Amino acid sequence: MPLVPPYIASLRPYEAGRSIDEVRREYGLTRVAKLASNENPAGPSPLAIERMRHATAALHLYPNGGLDLRRELARQFDLSVENVIAGSGSEGIMANSIRAFLCDENEVLTTEAAFIGFQVLAKSRGVTYRTVPYKNWHYDLEALAAAINERTKIIYLANPNNPTGTIFTKHEFDRFYAHVPERVLIILDEAYFEYAKDNPRYPDSMHYRYDNVITLRTFSKVYGLAGVRIGYGFAHQELIANLLKVKLPFEPSTLAQEAGIGALADKEFLHRSLELNARGIRYLSESLLGLRYDVPASDTNFVMLPLASDQEATRVTENLLRAGIIVRRLSAFGLPHAIRISTGTDEENQAFVSALALS
Numbered sequence: 001m002p003l004v005p006p007y008i009a010s011l012r013p014y015e016a017g018r019s020i021d022e023v024r025r026e027y028g029l030t031r032v033a034k035l036a037s038n039e040n041p042a043g044p045s046p047l048a049i050e051r052m053r054h055a056t057a058a059l060h061l062y063p064n065g066g067l068d069l070r071r072e073l074a075r076q077f078d079l080s081v082e083n084v085i086a087g088s089g090s091e092g093i094m095a096n097s098i099r100a101f102l103c104d105e106n107e108v109l110t111t112e113a114a115f116i117g118f119q120v121l122a123k124s125r126g127v128t129y130r131t132v133p134y135k136n137w138h139y140d141l142e143a144l145a146a147a148i149n150e151r152t153k154i155i156y157l158a159n160p161n162n163p164t165g166t167i168f169t170k171h172e173f174d175r176f177y178a179h180v181p182e183r184v185l186i187i188l189d190e191a192y193f194e195y196a197k198d199n200p201r202y203p204d205s206m207h208y209r210y211d212n213v214i215t216l217r218t219f220s221k222v223y224g225l226a227g228v229r230i231g232y233g234f235a236h237q238e239l240i241a242n243l244l245k246v247k248l249p250f251e252p253s254t255l256a257q258e259a260g261i262g263a264l265a266d267k268e269f270l271h272r273s274l275e276l277n278a279r280g281i282r283y284l285s286e287s288l289l290g291l292r293y294d295v296p297a298s299d300t301n302f303v304m305l306p307l308a309s310d311q312e313a314t315r316v317t318e319n320l321l322r323a324g325i326i327v328r329r330l331s332a333f334g335l336p337h338a339i340r341i342s343t344g345t346d347e348e349n350q351a352f353v354s355a356l357a358l359s
């Protein structure tokens with residue numbers, strides 16, 4: 001028996017994007033724009049920072065497992081606290097879902113090139129990981145429904161999806177859901193919910209609750225708190241009760257919980273961030289189409305740019321780096337010929353388009 005299980009040994013460690021400092025040093029640049037990790041270019045929510053500052057006096061005490069944030073979310077979303085969980089980012093809750101609900105003989109089912117965080121978590125559990133291809137860069141929910149077998153236990157759907165930026169509708173979900181047995185857990189990842197919610201075609205999963213579906217959301221994106229690690233989930237109380245059994249007792253941290261509560265109250269920041277992003281997405285999408293690139297319509301804070309080949313993706317990424325623009329290669333997701341560009345400030349978006357046009 002090997003020390004390291006083969007399914008762990010064969011994993012590739014998560015590769016974080018290049019840091020601004022690293023690129024600045026390597027390319028001798030003064031200004032670098034990081035458009036690689038779907039972060040908020042407006043910075044963190046000021047009310048979140050204020051709440052964290054206030055909380056520092058009590059940092060010698062252990063946190064209460066996210067109870068204050070759960071209560072606040074329950075109040076705002078008109079739920080019972082038993083239907084809410086808070087975690088170290090939505091990935092923390094994803095990890096706990098995999099721990100709580102998957103057995104060795106179970107299978108995980110999702111789309112090809114799914115969100116890398118989910119891929120790593122599911123594969124590290126050592127179970128069979130099955131995918132179906134995209135259909136025009138959208139989840140092929142019909143093919144996913146047809147791929148369910150007696151061993152399927154978790155189906156992962158991100159709506160909107162990372163890295164394609166695309167959404168599915170309620171009608172599409174309902175037709176799919178009719179084929180999903182009750183014993184299957186659907187992880188419905190809505191990390192980009194806030195960016196999509198005003199699109200009439202986008203279904204807010206809080207309006208279609210099912211007992212075997214957990215909705216995940218995060219403060220990492222529109223609230224600008226990716227560095228704090230705070231996310232939340234809504235589900236049937238039995239699912240939540242079992243997740244609470246496997247969660248680290250003191251997750252999320254006191255500061256993370258306070259940041260979440262502050263961010264929820266920060267309507268001005270939310271509004272400003274959404275406006276900046278809407279402008280950015282419009283500009284990036286129109287500019288890319290103008291440069292004759294074919295990009296899927298995005299309901300998120302990023303656009304995916306499929307290029308002609310892996311070599312072309314390498315060339316374009318390298319040229320952009322030289323111009324001080326960091327974008328995300330999607331090789332680790334399973335799309336070596338594609339890159340992903342997050343919206344930045346207006347100036348950063350313009351710098352990206354100018355650099356791309358020259359590359």
Ligand SMILES: Cc1ncc(COP(=O)(O)O)c(C=O)c1O
Binds near residue numbers: 089161162217218220
């Ligand atoms: C689809 C999706 N889910 C979850 C996450 C991670 O969110 P968190 O920072 O809350 O763990 C991301 C971040 O990129 C994402 O794109």
